[in-house]
Amino acid sequence: MMPESELKSWTRQDGQVTYLCSTDPKQIQLDAYNAALESDLLWWAKRLGDDVIRRTVENSLCFGLYMLEGAADLSNQEPPRQTMIGFARIVTDYVTFGYLTDVYVLKEHQGKGLGGWMMGCVNERLDTWPDLRGFLLLTTHQPAVKIYQDKLGARDIQQGKTKLLVMEKRGPAAVRDHVF
Template sequence: MPPPHELRAWTLQRDGLTYTLSTDPSLLDLAAINAAYASDMLYWAKPLPPATLKLCVEQSLCFGLYAHGTHDQSQAATNGSDGHGSKGEMIGFARLITDYTTFGYLTDVYVLAAHQGRGLGKWMMRCLDEVLNLWPHLRRCVLFTSGAGAVRMYRETLGAKDVAETSFLRGLVLMEKAGPAGAVVTRKKGEEDGGRE
């Protein structure tokens, strides 16, 4: 479970819909996540048993993306909600495996096809970048991706840099966003790092 200070929410109006991005784990729709895992969209994943998936998301900082139509907006207004607490339909996700201090591994990023082309993936990554920039001891956040469009998005939104193309799966790129504590130190030739990062 994320620490209470990591519970955040953002809203965006786009094409007549209101989108909410939230790190509140109580809003996550595990069935929707498993459906995405079962799809070709997340070629690296497969559905997990419900208890395993629950543990998986509980041990990560998850960003759930929700779409709210006009009915959901009026319902939220009637209930006095600011819209952050109303669930809406879960249409996207990103999972950061992290210690909330020095390191993060970004995985399972998706936006359902019906909502693609609206800049939602970029918006999700900008919100994630906002969170990462608040961690003064962050050394790095890493991710694997493929395709020129995805690489470009992570460069533009996170400031991530290509580290290497993997040898175990052709075309898969390892990218890294350096944090404030992750400055690269140049060592003299022959100097050992003593096991430090």
């Protein structure tokens, strides 16, 4: 379960549009996350049952990316409506290790710098963990590599003298045709 100290929110204004990135698991729209899992955005995954997807969120540090509708209208007494347009999940012990997965920004919101901004938010949280030994991610998407390098300071650990083997034990829910 996520420690209270990990709760954090960031906002970004882009013209008339306000975006929110939040680690509050109560804000995660599980139906939107599940829709992304069964889309081409997350080709390595598949839709999960309601209880299973809830457990993945409860047992990870999640970053929901939202577009706020009605946030700029100060005369409106209603709170802004949040539409989840992106997501990133860190499997972690919240102290020494993290593994980044399930990162996406919906196609209609790509090209606005939102993925890089979300990774900057991830990095801000990681920088508060003084005992962090390692943070890993796997990607085959070349445009994402630059974002991970620039925003997270990530590097290809296969460069240099170390020969890294990436090993996998496939479970029964693995998407069979995925190859990292």
